[in-house]
Every structure is written in structure tokens, then in C-alpha cells.
Amino acid sequence: MGSKYGTIIMGPAGAGKTTFCSALIQHLRNNKRSCYYINLDPAAEDFVYEPDLDIKELITLEDVMEELHLGPNGGLIYCFEFLLENLDFITDPLEQVGEEYLIIIDMPGQIELYTHVPIVPSLVKALTKGNLNISMCAAYLLESTFIVDRAKFFAGTLSAMSAMLMVELPHVNILSKMDLVKGQVARKELKRYIEPDISLLQDVGDSGLVYEYKDGVDAGQVEEVVAGDAFGRLNRAVGQLIDDFSLVSFLKLDVQDEDSVGAILSYIDDAIQFHEAQEPREPNDDLEVEEHEMG
Template sequence: MSKYGTLVMGPAGAGKSTFCASLIQHLQNNKRPCFYVNLDPAAEEFAFDPDLDIKDLISLEDVMEEMSLGPNGGLIYCFEFLMENLDFLTDPLEEVTDEYLIVFDMPGQIELYTHVPILPDLVKTLMRGSLNINMCAAYLLEATFIVDRPKFFSGTLSAMSAMLMLEMPHVNILSKMDLVKGQVAKRELSRFLDPDPALLEEDPTRKVKDGDAEEAKGYQDPGSTKSVMSGASFDRLNKAVAQLIDDFSMVSFLKLDAQDEDSLGAVLSYIDDAIQFHEAQEPKEPKDEFLDTSMAE
């Protein structure tokens, strides 16, 4: 019998832990069981105590101190250690029934999702074999990225890279929508939810001026901030990234306000559809008191 879960991931500061806490609270409000797994070895505070915490196996702080590694190298070491001791993760998950939604709270270093094969190997282990977890990734991108359009397309490219790397169903989410409320018109916001490359052409803050275009024809110091972050070359790079995203046509976003029950419910419905949660649930028998009331009427 299948189990069901979601990997909550995305860049640092995207609101993953906040989303996990709000999602768990939403599930509890709807009398639905969940199993919370923290896979961030650097996490320190939780709104809900994890049912399974990687820090009981290994912590990033200890690895950095004992192995003299930086945060990124230490994180990769933690996951390599986890892969060598998978029983720590798989044994408790064996006991989880199909009524539960398993919520995996992941670290914020996107190298895990886009550069190294550790996480794809972990996903394959969880989705196959005796565990057989139907999973999808919930990839969060902060909604404030839409204020800086090149930054938004860079974040969208990281989401697409994770989709290609992990080869699993994805639900991409623009989190913290409350922070941009009133800043973007609804019609324009829809162009971010289904990324439109033309947004870069129309960006009033990034248009290349005639003087910059003329200057670009001559020599420019490649190390200068102006050359790297502005000008014709930077503009062409952003357009190429946006066009690549459009060519693949893989990424679209859902809106999320973690404080809004309706918003959480909508995102959860997409996750449930991706993992086919409701299709496998057995019909529930009506409660005895409900039957007694019906007969009395």
C-alpha cells in the first residue's frame, strides 16, 4: 500500500518552515494526520516538534566544527552521512500508514536540488521499494522576487532545474504573497504565475539606454559591477534565461499566503492531486450517532 508525502524545498528565506508549520496546523484543523520530518541539519526552532529529526542523527554545527567544513560542504556531508545510515529515516517511515501526509522540511541550499546527485538518490529510495511513497515537491519561491524581474527568472530557472534533476511531480509556489499585496496588478501577476518572457522587455527598471548600448560596443571592464549587473550583456543573458524557461514550458506558480486558510487549502489540493492522495482513500463509514439521528428523523 502506498504512502504519501511532499518535499518542501526552495532557496533560503523562501518561507519553507513557515509553510510546513501552517500546513501542519491546517491538516490538524481538518482532522487529517501528518508525519513531520525535518531534514535540515541546521534548523533550530520549530513551531511543531518533528516526528523525525535529522539532527538526532547528525547536525551541521557538529560537522562544521569537527570536519572544518563550511556550511555548504557541511550540508552535503550531512546528507552523504544520511544516505549511509538510511535506516534512521526509512525504519520510522515504514510504520506510517496511508492516511498520513508525510511532510519533509528541506534545507535552503539549492545546490542539493540542482548540482549534486544526493537528493535524487534519496528521492528514488523513498519513492521505490518497500516504502513506495507517492511524493511531490513543493518548491517555494519568495513572491518579493517579482519586484526584480531578472531575479524572478533566475529563481524560476532554479525551480525548473530542480524539476529536471529530481524527476518527480512538482508544485511550484510563490510564497509570502501578503508582502506584495497591492504592489502588482492582478493582470500582471498572472504573467508571473505563468512566466512570460516579455516581462523583461517591459521592465521599466532594466531597459538598456541608448548610451549603454553604444558603450557596450566598446571595451568594458568585465570585473566592474556595472558590466556584470547592467548593460546590454546582462540584458541579453536575462532574455536568454527567460526564453529557455518559456521553451521548456514546465514552470507555473501557485499563490500562497501562509496565514490564509483558503490559500493553504488550495495549495494542499494541488499537492493531493499530484500524489493522488484521495484516489486511494477508503470510503469512511458514517458515525453511529449520525445514523441514530437520521433514523430518529
């Protein structure tokens, strides 16, 4: 049995996971590569590319909330518990997927699934072990607009690190929607977010960001909150934790730029060793073909 390869797309709500999946599928098609698209968000409705496998054919969040009187968070966890009890829904179709395919799994935006409860780790183990034995990489998206609020950015970074430790997969972290912050932050300043620099939490007043506060929100009040002693100590403790582990760095993603999407894909391919398993060619293969054509 040949190897199988895949990536699981995670991250908080609004990070652009489904948009990234669509851009990734389009890039693969443009480069004549095959993919198998799985939607595991039981509340998702609109897709640029229809999934090859959709959890809504098994269970939907709307039905669960209506029948069991659960809220969206509890309903989503129930949907995944139900999926784990009916794993053949996802494992049986994947047994037919060949090694030339990239399996793309689009996840919902409830970060508790990746950071608090062992549901996604259980799903990952089912896919990466046993008969399927999928070589898989996790891609965790964080919206780039988080860099406007440094405390929020480091909280997002901490959630990414938590997901890395919980899921236990080769991992790429991605700052999505880079087009939204274009021109708002200097390139030199951006590097401090790509490789999170905890000193960012110590010089809030000299941020280098160009940010227009919304009506009714006073910049002075925001700075006062950020500079609060208790809040500041909490932020520094979180930053120090991230710095001590040195696990999190980010790739930049602009889904409108095909080169940007291609660069992310190359990191995913490296993490799952996709190209190493493709049909090898001997150094003299091309020469033999040329000689055959000339003869």
C-alpha cells in the same frame, strides 16, 4: 501493504519553507487529518511543531563544521551523504506510518542539493521505490519579493525548473510570502509572473511595480544595469529557455490565509492522488445508513 503519501518542501534559503510546513500542519489538524513531520535541515533550530523525526538526532551541521573544518555548504552536503549511508534512520520509522498520514519533509535552503548534486534525487528514489513506495510530490517555494527584480525572478524560476528535472517528481511551484507584495503589483501584472512571461524582461521600464529603492541605491543605476546589452541577452536567453520548456507556473501562498494554504494542499493531494486511495464509498452507502437508523 497500503500506500504512503508525502510531500518534500524545497526552495532557496529564506523562501519560508518551515513556515509553510507549520501552516500546512495547522491546516491538516484543523481538518482532522494526520501528518508525519520530518526535518531534514541539520541546522534548523526553532519549530512551531516539533518534528516527528529530526535529522539532528543523527547528525548536526554545527558538529560537522567543527570536527571536519568544513564551511556551511560543504558541511550540509556531508550531512546528506551521511544520511544516505544511514538511510534506515529515516526509512525504518516511515515503515510504521499509515496511508492516512501526509508525510511532510522539510528541507534545507541550499539549492545545490536540488539542482547540481544528485543527493536529493538519491534520497527521493529511496523513499519512492522499494518497501516504502511513497507517492510523493515536490513543492518548490520561491519568495514573491523576487518579482521586484525581474532578472532575479527568472533566475529563481530557472532553479525551480532545474529542481523539477533533477528530482523527477510531480511538482508544484509556489510564490510564498504573497502578503509582502500585496498592493505593490497590479493583479493583471501578477498574472505574468504566475505563468512566467518572458516579455517581462523586455519592458523593464514599464513594470507596473511600486518599489521603494533603499538608501544609497539609485534607480537610474539599477535600470542601466538591467538594460545592459550583455546582461539583457543573458536574461532573454534564460527566459527563452523557460518559455521553450513551458514547465514552470506558480501558485500563490499567503500562510496567514487558511484558504490559501488549503488551496496549495489540494494541489499536493491531487499530485499524489491522496483522496483516490482513501476508503471508497458505494453510492447507496448513505441511503443504507439512513434506512438502518429509521428501522
